[in-house]
Amino acid sequence: MSAIAITGSGISVPEFTITNEELCTAFNQYVRLFNTENAAAIEAGDVTELRESTAEFIENASGIKQRHVVNKSGIMDPTIMRPVIHQRPNEELCHQAELAVEACKGALKEAGRVGEEVDMVLLASSNMQRQYPAVAMEVQSALGARGFAYDMNVACSSGTFAIQAAVDAVRGGSARCAIVVVPEIMSGHLNWCDRDSHFIFGDGCAAFIIEALDNAKGEEVWEIKDTRALTRYSHNIRNNGGYLQRCEPERRDEADKLFVQQGRKVFKDIVPMATNFIKEHMGSQGLEVEDISRYWLHQANGNMNRLITKRVVGRDTTPDEAPTILDTFGNTAGAGSMIAFHLHSKDLASGSNGVLCSFGAGYSIGSVILQKR
Numbered sequence: 001m002s003a004i005a006i007t008g009s010g011i012s013v014p015e016f017t018i019t020n021e022e023l024c025t026a027f028n029q030y031v032r033l034f035n036t037e038n039a040a041a042i043e044a045g046d047v048t049e050l051r052e053s054t055a056e057f058i059e060n061a062s063g064i065k066q067r068h069v070v071n072k073s074g075i076m077d078p079t080i081m082r083p084v085i086h087q088r089p090n091e092e093l094c095h096q097a098e099l100a101v102e103a104c105k106g107a108l109k110e111a112g113r114v115g116e117e118v119d120m121v122l123l124a125s126s127n128m129q130r131q132y133p134a135v136a137m138e139v140q141s142a143l144g145a146r147g148f149a150y151d152m153n154v155a156c157s158s159g160t161f162a163i164q165a166a167v168d169a170v171r172g173g174s175a176r177c178a179i180v181v182v183p184e185i186m187s188g189h190l191n192w193c194d195r196d197s198h199f200i201f202g203d204g205c206a207a208f209i210i211e212a213l214d215n216a217k218g219e220e221v222w223e224i225k226d227t228r229a230l231t232r233y234s235h236n237i238r239n240n241g242g243y244l245q246r247c248e249p250e251r252r253d254e255a256d257k258l259f260v261q262q263g264r265k266v267f268k269d270i271v272p273m274a275t276n277f278i279k280e281h282m283g284s285q286g287l288e289v290e291d292i293s294r295y296w297l298h299q300a301n302g303n304m305n306r307l308i309t310k311r312v313v314g315r316d317t318t319p320d321e322a323p324t325i326l327d328t329f330g331n332t333a334g335a336g337s338m339i340a341f342h343l344h345s346k347d348l349a350s351g352s353n354g355v356l357c358s359f360g361a362g363y364s365i366g367s368v369i370l371q372k373r
Contacts, residue, residue, distance in 0.1 A: 008113065011205060011338075019055075021055045024053050031050040058199040064199055064331070065328060066330070069203050070203050075192055083187045096128070099183040099204075104121075107207040117177050118147070119145065120179070121136045123182075125158055127153075129185070154366075155360040156361060158334030159335060160357065162180045166178040166208075170210060179210075180207065189258050197263075199330075200259075204329055204339060221373045222370040223373050225370065227368050228367050229366040237259075239257070267304060274297075278367060281367050292354065298360065300336070302327070306322075323343070349372070350373060
């Protein structure tokens, strides 16, 4: 059986961006309105007074300076504080499929393929726009792809887990040319009224073409040397939103129906978990630190990534060794490490090795060891 490779990649992002300064202007207006409207309850001790935020606080805490969003106006309105995204008619591409199709087209072009040559579409995302039919099937139809398509969700590890599934499918013969696409509309499940998390996420998408190395037609080809995945149950990152919400309407809009996390616990748990996982995966392939040219890590938090790569490498890494897109894209969940790969891989020489790794709710963690051909 031929080796398996990523033969093309593509990305897409919405046109709207929100800087930290813009975000804080809207958020602080909301805080002042809330505190004024609840002044009596705050004074009585029944309601907690909200605190304003600053762009400096956000950047220091996360490394984020701006993010892309599908809709900006609703987030910028202190009386709405959520994106305004209207459901489209069933005959039109849904928002998530539209984002996915654009990234897929870029990946197909880079791979020298057309949609009809694809026989597997695996759409992986932290949040699906609907329960069914699978958004992957909608993308498959829009691209004119053959074969089969399905959705999967492993939160921020969705991309790496989907790569492993696609590799297994191609290696096993159930697919010849697969697309892994990760469209993340994270703005829809984010609590824009929460000072500790409202700045974290951005919307974006990445797509990879995965096929046998012998069939590769594109100029940018990366052999997938190995994949690895791990899950360990934790509720420190959670979203309880789902179709059963309608069965308990009095709790439908509580904070846990959106993204919630215990940030300090997550940081404490994920750093050693990711560090050991990457080290063990490299070791299983006989790779030393000096053999790795680049690390494309999940773009969740700048401080977290710097600490993980420092522990893996044994020193502070350079932006060239571990590129960051978090500052301009925000945390794009399962798409983040794939976007980083797409933007920061073409400069490497043939024979270069790299590690693509993501980690997130679950806990879940996946890594892919790559070599440029």
